Amino acid sequence: MSQLTRRRALGAGATALVGLAITGVAQAAQPGDADAEPKHWGHHGGPQPFDETYQGRRITGAPSHGGGHHGGGHHGGYSVQIDGKDLHVMQNADGTWISVVNHYETFATPRAVARAAVVELQGASLVPLDV
Template identity: 60%
Template sequence: MPELSRRRALGAAAALAATAGSLAAAAPAASAAPHHGGPEAFDEVYRGRRIQGRPSEGGGHHHGGGYAVLIDGVELHVMQNADGSWISVISHYDPVATPRAAARAAVLELQGSPLVPLA
């Protein structure tokens, strides 16, 4: 039986990781896809702040996210992670299940302060 070289072991591990990553990314997208493969649009007042979310046509800044979130009319940059969770520039280290949850988390974190647009 031939010995397993470091190169073959690393290649096998990379292939396994890529397969597992693609399966994990596909599963949450299917379960969180009520309308044409993406999260639902929303428009509500949360703790006195108007939060809105909708699919965007621009594709987003990261990985073609294609979803826009606004707080009081100012864009909150959001990104969907490979595992299907969402993060924003306000709560980058606290992933949540939906863009709506990201907007609500940002409102809580802002504590009444205005959201300043990113350049």
């Protein structure tokens, strides 16, 4: 039977610390943390519509219907507007959402994407994206 050496004890301790650190990073990266908006799903399994004023801007979101560029596909079948102008949003494969304004940050819901875009715009108007 092998004896516990200082090298083995330090190795086991370091392995445990790395495991805890990885677990903490993975939990922090989850889009549904305690500060995030809870997911509110509509009748068809998608996010519910919303219409509110956030930091003085009117944000709306609802499932989009029909064909064409705004009728589904990479939009996830959902339309978001800020002050009546379309905010290009996309749903990722993991269910999170991004926008053209916050393309490298994911959010749990389209409402959270719209709110983050308002913050990022800092009062500037949303310019239509011609695709």
